[in-house]
Each structure stands twice: as structure tokens, then as C-alpha cells.
Amino acid sequence: MKPVSAWGRLSNDLHDVHVLTDRAHVAPVLAAHRPGLAFGNGRSYGDVCLNPHGHLWHTTGLNKFMAFDDATGRLVCEAGVLLRDIQRLFVPRGWMLPVTPGTQLITVGGAIANDVHGKNHHAVGSFGDHVLGVSLARTTGEVLSLDWTQTPALMSATLGGLGLTGVIVTAELQLRRVGSPWLRTETLPYQGLTEFFELADASEHDWEHTVSWIDCLAGQTARGIFMRANPMSAPQAAAMPSLKAVLAAHQQKTQSQPLRMPFVPPLSLVNGLSLKPFNMAYYELQKLKSGFDVAHYEPFSYPLDNLQDWNRMYGPRGFYQYQSVVPREGGQLAVQAMLDAIAASGEGSFLAVLKTFGNREAKGMLSFPEPGVTLALDFPNRGQRTLQLMDRLDAIVREAKGRLYMAKDARMPRDLFEAGYPRLSEFAAHRDAGISSAMSRRLMGV
Amino acid sequence: MQHIVIIGATSAMAEHCARLWVQAAPVRLTLVGRDEARTRRVADDLRVRSPQSDVHVMTSDFVDAAAIQRTVSHIVNQAAVDVVLIAHGVLSGQGTCQDDLLACDAALQVNGVSPVLFAEAFAKPMVATNHGTIAIIGSVAGDRGRKTNYVYGAAKGLVSRYAQGMQHRLAQTNVKVVLIKPGPTDTPMTSDLKAKGQKMASVEVVAQDIVKGIASGKPVVYTPGIWQVIMLVVMHLPRFVFNKLNI
Numbered sequence: 001m002k003p004v005s006a007w008g009r010l011s012n013d014l015h016d017v018h019v020l021t022d023r024a025h026v027a028p029v030l031a032a033h034r035p036g037l038a039f040g041n042g043r044s045y046g047d048v049c050l051n052p053h054g055h056l057w058h059t060t061g062l063n064k065f066m067a068f069d070d071a072t073g074r075l076v077c078e079a080g081v082l083l084r085d086i087q088r089l090f091v092p093r094g095w096m097l098p099v100t101p102g103t104q105l106i107t108v109g110g111a112i113a114n115d116v117h118g119k120n121h122h123a124v125g126s127f128g129d130h131v132l133g134v135s136l137a138r139t140t141g142e143v144l145s146l147d148w149t150q151t152p153a154l155m156s157a158t159l160g161g162l163g164l165t166g167v168i169v170t171a172e173l174q175l176r177r178v179g180s181p182w183l184r185t186e187t188l189p190y191q192g193l194t195e196f197f198e199l200a201d202a203s204e205h206d207w208e209h210t211v212s213w214i215d216c217l218a219g220q221t222a223r224g225i226f227m228r229a230n231p232m233s234a235p236q237a238a239a240m241p242s243l244k245a246v247l248a249a250h251q252q253k254t255q256s257q258p259l260r261m262p263f264v265p266p267l268s269l270v271n272g273l274s275l276k277p278f279n280m281a282y283y284e285l286q287k288l289k290s291g292f293d294v295a296h297y298e299p300f301s302y303p304l305d306n307l308q309d310w311n312r313m314y315g316p317r318g319f320y321q322y323q324s325v326v327p328r329e330g331g332q333l334a335v336q337a338m339l340d341a342i343a344a345s346g347e348g349s350f351l352a353v354l355k356t357f358g359n360r361e362a363k364g365m366l367s368f369p370e371p372g373v374t375l376a377l378d379f380p381n382r383g384q385r386t387l388q389l390m391d392r393l394d395a396i397v398r399e400a401k402g403r404l405y406m407a408k409d410a411r412m413p414r415d416l417f418e419a420g421y422p423r424l425s426e427f428a429a430h431r432d433a434g435i436s437s438a439m440s441r442r443l444m445g446v
Numbered sequence: 447m448q449h450i451v452i453i454g455a456t457s458a459m460a461e462h463c464a465r466l467w468v469q470a471a472p473v474r475l476t477l478v479g480r481d482e483a484r485t486r487r488v489a490d491d492l493r494v495r496s497p498q499s500d501v502h503v504m505t506s507d508f509v510d511a512a513a514i515q516r517t518v519s520h521i522v523n524q525a526a527v528d529v530v531l532i533a534h535g536v537l538s539g540q541g542t543c544q545d546d547l548l549a550c551d552a553a554l555q556v557n558g559v560s561p562v563l564f565a566e567a568f569a570k571p572m573v574a575t576n577h578g579t580i581a582i583i584g585s586v587a588g589d590r591g592r593k594t595n596y597v598y599g600a601a602k603g604l605v606s607r608y609a610q611g612m613q614h615r616l617a618q619t620n621v622k623v624v625l626i627k628p629g630p631t632d633t634p635m636t637s638d639l640k641a642k643g644q645k646m647a648s649v650e651v652v653a654q655d656i657v658k659g660i661a662s663g664k665p666v667v668y669t670p671g672i673w674q675v676i677m678l679v680v681m682h683l684p685r686f687v688f689n690k691l692n693i
Contacts, residue, residue: 019637065494
């Protein structure tokens with residue numbers, strides 16, 4: 001038995017850990033140690049990856065590539081491969097993952113099980129839109145090959161299925177062509193949500209990546225930084241010889257030891273004293289960067305990946321992340337109401353992330369992304385006060401007919417989950433009876 | 447292209463070394479394992495990582511001297527060898543070895559005798575060409591016998607002493623012998639220890655040290671480096687102190 005925490009560090013319960021290393025032997029391990037749950041690289045925040053006092057099947061040892069077709073960009077690999085390993089291998093060869101979240105330190109299996117999204121959702125959808133097939137080990141000992149034509153229902157349940165339909169052992173992914181590792185970026189400060197939505201709408205057509213940081217403590221005068229970016233083609237990048245030196249410096253930096261949060265401070269470093277000045281300083285610093293620039297995809301897309309264990313800065317009690325999506329109709333009012341509630345509570349978040357999703361439904365039965373606007377916030381765990389604030393945010397999300405992101409949730413009530421995910425009963429039929437998580441017991445009863 | 451041979455290619459340390467090698471430049475790789483399907487899975491991974499590399503797979507018995515001789519002769523007849531990494535091993539529980547003489551015998555064979563036989567078989571042709579590096583993975587456990595793993599430690603101690611002698615023998619040639627002594631490393635071999643919560647070095651870091659050590663031809667490589675200091679202390683503890691320790 002070994003203590004295991006999720007990324008939010010809200011709990012540290014003992015788990016009976018089994019390390020999966022050989023894809024040929026996954027099914028027997030599951031059959032011998034059930035009920036259990038797959039655990040990837042532990043980057044989901046709440047209890048979706050935990051099974052306290054039960055079995056946990058570690059998948060990061062399943063990290064082999066299996067086949068790649070350089071003509072079509074189809075990659076077959078084991079599910080424990082990290083997105084970073086795919087990117088670092090294939091970007092120099094002119095291929096990239098079409099969708100990644102704000103960290104590349106997650107496994108392929110985790111990306112599928114949570115149907116993760118990125119800053120380019122409006123352009124290319126979520127991770128699952130680029131998954132061609134998976135092999136799924138069930139705790140009965142069988143291994144199933146899934147794809148969208150032969151087994152559409154189980155495929156749709158497994159994509160975004162929180163690991164509850166079986167253990168994803170291998171996956172076939174469609175990579176996309178990319179001309180260079182460079183992005184042409186533009187940074188635009190904005191004042192208020194109306195301006196944010198104007199920028200988001202105006203950018204949707206011509207910009208592949210869009211995201212914004214918002215100062216959630218500023219209330220009615222919410223101000224933020226809107227960032228948009230497009231990949232640069234090889235000729236564009238070649239026309240800027242100075243980029244080579246930047247790339248060399250970047251590579252040297254990534255090959256040296258990354259910075260690490262060396263210990264858990266006794267108190268959260270994110271607190272009433274630090275938040276306001278931080279948000280203000282961040283806003284002013286980013287404002288200085290207004291205008292066009294060129295960025296390497298790694299620091300632009302994964303700003304925190306080079307600070308290992310950054311989750312420790314929230315102190316020994318950990319933190320919650322709260323990410324919601326609400327439909328565009330009424331979305332601005334709902335987001336404003338959430339920002340007001342946060343400002344009034346005095347429970348701050350580091351600069352929150354605000355982004356619009358494109359007008360497309362995800363393929364997974366329990367996938368999070370849907371047309372609308374999504375707001376993501378971090379809250380240091382201060383017990384009852386923090387939970388009460390999130391209850392108020394729940395009410396706003398419920399009223400706006402939105403939903404919360406399970407990859408980040410640790411506490412949403414069951415009725416909000418059921419209202420937000422209408423395909424739940426359809427999903428239930430595809431579950432593997434030998435799999436259970438803290439979250440599935442909390443939200444689905446088993 | 448450099449020709450690198452890996453004995454025990456499915457070992458996690460060896461696999462990560464191979465990943466670093468193919469990432470640096472295309473190489474000819476000969477992967478030798480006991481289980482053909484598993485060795486092929488490693489080869490497929492390396493081929494995706496480096497389509498320009500030339501990856502070969504072989505299987506062999508690892509404890510039969512005649513089989514080892516045949517395997518090595520076959521390899522050296524195919525192409526001259528630049529680097530051999532002998533990486534296989536099994537972490538047999540000390541308790542099992544004490545209870546079961548057959549398990550004890552198997553542990554000594556596969557962790558001690560087998561690597562020595564492979565190294566000896568490669569030495570002859572490499573001395574003949576006066577070129578190449580023989581790297582053997584030993585262990586910090588071979589530095590001083592401890593009650594919690596002395597059967598494994600004794601086998602690794604055999605490897606240490608053997609490598610030392612071979613370094614002496616080949617000192618006047620261009621063939622280098624590198625002995626690698628990893629501390630506890632996060633690999634499938636140690637997954638039980640990991641499940642119990644023991645802290646371990648990442649296999650990526652250890653593989654980097656091994657590849658660097660082989661490139662420089664260093665006679666002894668402790669990895670992570672801190673183990674050189676730790677073992678210096680452990681080896682010099684007076685027995686009356688050492689015997690009181692529960693390690």
C-alpha cells in the first residue's frame with residue numbers, strides 16, 4: 001500500500017499499486033487485482049484518478065511507440081506515453097498532436113479518458129476528435145479493439161469515460177502536419193467581458209489558438225489579457241533566422257534540470273496577501289508584451305511545465321480547480337456572476353483562464369467540451385469557506401445549464417453532474433463492473 | 447553507423463539507453479532478449495523513434511554457456527561491435543533465496559555468472575579488432591553484503607570483481623570496460639519496492655548517466671552520482687556499527 005495524491009493534493013490515501021509494464025500482460029493484472037482504476041501521470045486534479053484503499057493500476061510504464069506512418073501521420077502507441085514525448089519526437093519531423101491541454105505531462109490514456117481540450121478547440125475540437133481507435137482491456141480478461149465504425153457506442157463511452165469502461169492499453173492517433181515549432185502570437189489587453197467576447201468572436205476565424213487570462217478579483221471591471229496564435233509555416237520561420245538562436249537556447253533550457261518547487265510551504269503561497277499584487281503585476285507585465293511576437297510552442301502552450309511540482313505552492317491542504325462551461329446564450333451573464341461571487345467572497349484565484357469553445361459537440365458521452373464559454377479557476381483549500389464559494393458557483397452554472405469538468409472536480413454534487421451530463425444513463429451500460437473510482441462512487445453511486 | 451549490442455534489451459535501463467542512442471544518431475542495434483515478443487516490442491518502439499536506425503532482434507538462453515557463445519559469435523560475425531551493454535538481471539527476493547536453494551541458484555546464475563559469460567565471449571573478438579567498449583551493469587548492492595539482499599549483492603559483487611580484472615587485462619588495449627553501479631532505480635524490476643513507497647532514481651536519469659559513462663569510457667560509473675559517496679560510507683563503516691543497522 002502506498003499513499004497517492006491527485007494533482008490538487010487534497011488527499012493522500014493509501015492505494016494498492018500495481019505497475020503495468022508489458023501491454024501483453026495488462027488484462028491478467030486487471031483480472032487478478034480488481035476492482036481497481038487506471039492511474040496515468042497523476043495530473044488530474046480531484047478524485048477522478050483515485051481509488052482510496054483499493055487497487056490502482058499505474059500505466060506510465062506502458063510507454064512504447066508501436067508504429068508511425070510518415071505519409072499519413074497515423075501514430076500507434078501505448079497509452080502511458082506522455083504527450084511531451086510525442087511532441088518532442090515528432091515536431092522536428094513535421095508532425096504534431098492536433099490537441100493538447102495546458103500541460104504535456106499527461107499520458108495518452110489520460111488524454112482520451114478525459115477527452116482533453118486545448119486553446120484551439122474552436123478550430124479542431126477536442127483530443128477525441130483525433131483518436132482513430134483504442135485497445136481496451138476489461139477486467140474480465142478480454143482485450144477489445146475499438147474504433148468509430150465497428151464499435152461506435154463503446155468508443156464513445158470510452159472517450160471521456162474517466163477510465164470506467166476498461167483500461168486503455170494502446171491508441172491510434174491522427175497527428176497533423178506542422179511547418180515549424182514556432183507560433184506567431186498576438187497579445188491584447190482587454191477591459192470587461194464584453195470586450196473579451198468581441199475579441200473571441202473576431203479571432204475565431206483567423207486564429208487557431210485563443211485563450212485569455214482574467215483578473216478574477218477585479219469584479220465588474222474584469223480586465224484581462226487575450227492571447228491568440230497561429231502556427232508558422234516552414235518558409236515563414238525560415239525567413240526569421242534569429243529564431244534558430246532562440247530555439248537553441250530553448251533546447252538547452254529544456255535539457256537542463258527544470259526548476260522545482262522544492263518543498264511544501266506550511267501555508268499556501270496563494271493567499272489574500274499575495275493574490276491582488278500578483279494579479280496586478282501579471283496584468284501589467286503581460287500588457288507590456290502587447291502586440292505581435294513569435295513564440296516556441298512549448299513555453300506558449302505549457303507555461304507551467306518547466307516548474308516541477310508547482311502544485312505544492314498551495315501548501316499542505318492542497319487546492320481545488322473549478323472549471324465550468326456554460327452555453328454562449330446567457331454565458332456572459334453567468335461568467336460575470338461567477339466573477340462577482342469570487343470577488344465578493346475574498347477567496348481569490350490566481351489569474352483565471354477564460355476561453356470560448358467552438359460550435360461543436362464532443363464525441364464522447366461524458367466529454368466536457370460543448371459550445372459555450374469556459375472559465376477555469378484555482379482555489380487554495382481553506383475548508384468550509386472555499387466549499388461554500390464553490391456551492392455558489394455551482395448555482396450559477398446550474399442556472400445557466402452548464403457543466404463542470406470532471407478531470408478537475410473533487411466535490412460537485414450529484415444533481416449538478418446529472419444535469420450537466422444528460423448521456424449518463426447511456427454511458428452506464430458500457431461500464432466495466434471491475435472498475436471503480438472515488439469519483440464514480442461519489443457521482444454515480446458505484 | 448555505430449553498432450551497439452544490448453544483452454537484456456527488455457530491461458528498462460537498457461531500453462532507455464537505447465532510446466538515447468537512437469535519438470542522438472542513427473545506429474545499428476542488436477537487441478538480445480529472452481522473450482522474443484517482448485524484445486520485438488522494444489525494437490518497434492526504437493524504429494518509430496529512429497526510422498534511420500537498423501534494429502535487429504535476437505533471442506538467446508542466458509544461462510547456458512554454449513548458447514551464449516553461439517549468440518555472441520553470430521553477432522560479431524554480422525558486423526563489428528562498437529559497444530556492448532550487458533544489462534539483464536532479476537531482483538530475487540532475499541527471503542526466497544534463503545528458503546529455496548533453486549531460487550538462490552537461479553539468482554546467482556542470471557545476475558552473476560551470465561553477465562560474466564557474455565562479457566568474456568565478447569572480449570575475445572573485440573580484443574582481436576582492438577576496438578570497442580564493454581559495459582556491464584552491476585549494482586551498488588555488490589559493494590558490501592547486507593542482510594536484506596546479499597544473494598543478489600553477491601552475484602553483482604562477482605560482476606564487480608570480474609570487471610575489475612578485465613580492466614586490468616585490457617589496460618594496454620583500446621578495448622574499454624565500463625562497470626555501472628546503479629542505486630535503486632524506478633524500473634519494473636523494483637516495482638514492488640516502489641509500491642511500498644521507496645524513493646528511487648528515475649530510469650531516464652540513470653540511462654543518461656550510463657550513456658555518458660560509456661561514451662567517456664569511465665571504468666566505474668555510480669548512478670545517480672550520490673551513490674559513490676553513500677557506498678564509500680557504507681563500505682567503511684566498522685562492522686560493529688554496520689551489524690547494528692537494519693539495512
